[in-house]
Amino acid sequence: MTDPTQHDRSVSVSTIERGESPRTTPLDGPPPASRMRQVLALGGGEWRLLRRNKVALINTLLVPALMVAFLAMLGATSGLSLGVMAPLVILDMALVFTVYYTLVTAVVARRESSVLSRLRTGEASDGVILAGLSGPFVLATIVQTVLCVLGAVVLLDAAMPANALLIVAAMALGCLAWALLGLASTIITRSVEHAQITTMPLITIxxxxxxxxxxxxxxxxxxxxxxxxxxxHPVGELMRLGMAGTDADGAALSFAETCTHALRPSFVLLAWSALGAWLVRTRMPWSPRR
Incomplete structure (x- = not known):
């Protein structure tokens, strides 16, 4: 008969030879927590670390809001009112600087301090770990956008959103795509300082x-x-359709027409999400790259 311990040792050796962190399965003790509780626990820990990092906290909470004061003024040249332009701008800025850039620096910092490899030895799956690390940045983006939409309606006398479902779609698909792109960017980012260089091309474009x-x-x-x-760009299209209910030329659309026009930008964001997910699954490093 084959010795089961010999099989376990061979699996561990082959895993290490491939450069992966061995996963361990507890044999005794309490049953593992649900995936949602694991995500919330990891997200809570990441939020506490974020609050201690003043630079990351500014990038997460203040930079998107400050950019609105300047960039929302471009609404006059784009044919959109300030009440429509402000939520669009703050979502764009939050996705780029909060969900993308700050997530890249956070994940790289956790990787280089061996936190990621240690997390993989626990009961949480890779997806749960990444969702937990991304959660605080995604939540901050959603809260800022929702508050900006409400503020536009109450303070800027903007009309009620033409299609609130498309605003939700813009936030959900935008966060999904940019979180996965952020995780994928850690593949080419060797250090937190290096993130300023590796993220710049995608941010600029x-x-x-x-x-x-x-x-x-x-x-x-x-x-x-x-x-x-x-x-x-597709995020802005969905926000424009949801807030103003107009096409790119400014023509008013019915509720059904806004849904039809939203199909193309939604598919584009799903395609970027699929590309990011594939890169993360096949190439993302979990161990320090010193």
Whole structure:
């Protein structure tokens, strides 16, 4: 008969040879907690660490809000009112600087301090670990966007959203895509300091073609087509459809028409999410890369 301990040793050796952290399964003790409780526990720990990091906290909470004061003024050139432009801008900025950049630095810091590899030896799955680490940044983005939408209606006399479901879709799909892109960017990021370099190309391209900084409508048709496939522009499309209920030319749309126009940007965001998920699953390092 085959010695089961010999089989376990061979599995561990082969795992280590592939550069992966061995997963352990507890044989005794209480049953493992539910996945939701694991995500909440990891997210709570990440939030406590975030509060102690003043720079990351500023990037998470203040930078998106401060950018609104400047970039929302571009609504006059894009044909959108300030009440519509402000929620669109704050969601774009929060996705780039909170969900993407701050998540990259946080995950790389946890990886280089061997926290990720230690977490993998517990009962939580890889998906639960990554969801827990991403949770605080996603939640901060959603809260800021919801508050901005409410503030636009109450303080800026904006009309009630034409299609609230598309606002929810913009937040959900945007957070999903940019969180996965952030996790994928850790593949090429060797240190927290290096993150400033590795994240800059995607941030620059996304902001230039988002429509928040420059009106995409005045660009050549080929540029507009390229912009529609970048990972931030579709978020703005969904927010515009949800808040104003208008197409790119400013024409009013019915509720059903806004849903139809939302299909393309939704599929683009899902495609970016699928690409990010594939990169994370196949190439993301969990151990320090010193």
């Amino acid at each position: 996304a902001l230039v073609f988002s429509g928040s900084m420059f009106p995409v409508a005045i660009m050549p048709d080929v540029v507009q087509t390229i912009a529609s496939f970048t990972p931030l």
